[in-house]
Amino acid sequence: MATRRINSVTFTANQTVELIEAKLDLSPLEPDEISGKTIATLISPGTELNDGFFGKSFPRTMGYSAIFEVEDTGQQVTDIKRGDLVFSLGRHTSYQRAKRQMVVPVPKCLSPQTATFARLMAVSMTTLTTTRARPGAEVLITGLGPIGHFAAKIFSLCQYRVSAVDPVESRRRLLNDGPYENIWSSVPVEEESTQQRFSLAIDCSGHEKAIEDACHVVRKGSEVVLIGAHWRGHTEISAHQILHAVFFNNVTLRGGTEWGIPLHPIPTAQASNFSSFATALQWLAEDKVDVNGLYDIVDPSQAQPLYEDLLHKRRDKLTAIFDWSPYQ
Known part of the structure; x- marks a missing residue:
């Protein structure tokens, strides 16, 4: 199976997190898949500190929210094209691969960093x-x-x-x-x-x-x-x-x-997670929810001091976003 090297923020031991190289599966996309390079990923401090930084099983790569730029699409994907930005539940890695139904297009006027907050909303x-x-x-x-x-x-x-x-x-x-x-x-x-x-x-x-x-x-x-x-x-x-x-x-x-609630809309439910993601992205695009001043932008190589700062509340921001642009 063909592979290529990517970067990944990984919990490698208790209270230890590193930027390591990982292998990317280069097998052909399934008809309903898309893939592309990561622009930004958002940290969820509570989950990632308790279940990752102080976790019990290693190595472990976590992640809550990822925005990536589409590079390839499966033959059944017709509504998303190369160069589009999409929101996903991706991990802290420099490349993403997902089913079409597991992503939401990011509104054109919305920055990738702001878009990551749809997950927390x-x-x-x-x-x-x-x-x-x-x-x-x-x-x-x-x-x-x-x-x-x-x-x-x-x-x-x-x-x-x-x-x-x-x-x-x-x-x-x-x-x-x-x-x-x-x-x-x-x-x-x-x-x-x-x-x-x-x-x-x-x-x-x-x-x-x-x-x-x-x-x-x-x-x-x-x-x-x-x-x-x-x-x-x-x-x-x-x-x-x-x-x-x-x-x-x-x-x-x-x-x-x-x-x-269901992950995706179904006839018997009034709401779904992916409906919430889409609504959150729209509210962010319309400036109905402000994220200014809530986060720092951090290079993934600085993950260890970042998680330590979040643990001890040494930052005046609520969270941080990993910037993956240096790793493309």
Whole structure:
């Protein structure tokens, strides 16, 4: 089988990440495949730090969102041509190969770097399409990392009244110019104004205290949706404390993973992940969601210090984008 060398950001051991050479399969494309050189890939800090940097199986190449320039297409692909930019769920590698149904064309006016954020936006868009809360309702977002940041912006864009919480000042500051009801360092559970106030709470922190607090401030019969992965415990809060609030406030506490809806549109579902990706790209192209000031652009060779900085929150940006242009 013919191969060629490409570059890959790979976790090679616990807390070790390297830019290494890998082999690219040069076998002929399937009729429904496309391939091309990577322009940019986006880091999802929570997932990649917990499941990659502190992972248990090595070597491992991860990735969340990739924009690549199409160089070759299979004979059945007629709506995408050489030179087009497409969004995919690709890994941190200098070359991509994907099924046509697994990519979305990037609008012409949208930069590759901005387009990568469609992936993070789609996480909370699953909750947007499945919640019982309707526009105009008050929504609480806990945790303002990348997922929570975009949850606040998206629900506000869709005419919900959003309050947001994060103990980190720099994260709160990134939302200060938005049309939000409140931006707090912690949930003011004891204040009378927050009692049974919210029709929906979305936890993006993966922190059990935030979940307990959310269960105390939602309206009776409302939802608390968990879209931040719970990688580890942070406190000594017992399950009883959370379940007590769930029971007596009649809370619907549920998971909110983006994969709770179909990957592609089907007749029996109201939403899909790839519909969310397409909508997110359109909103970004129309400047309805701003990503300025949220990321650094980093050479893939600097992956080790980058992940260390993200782990210890030594950067004032929420995430980073790998620039693959030097590796083409």
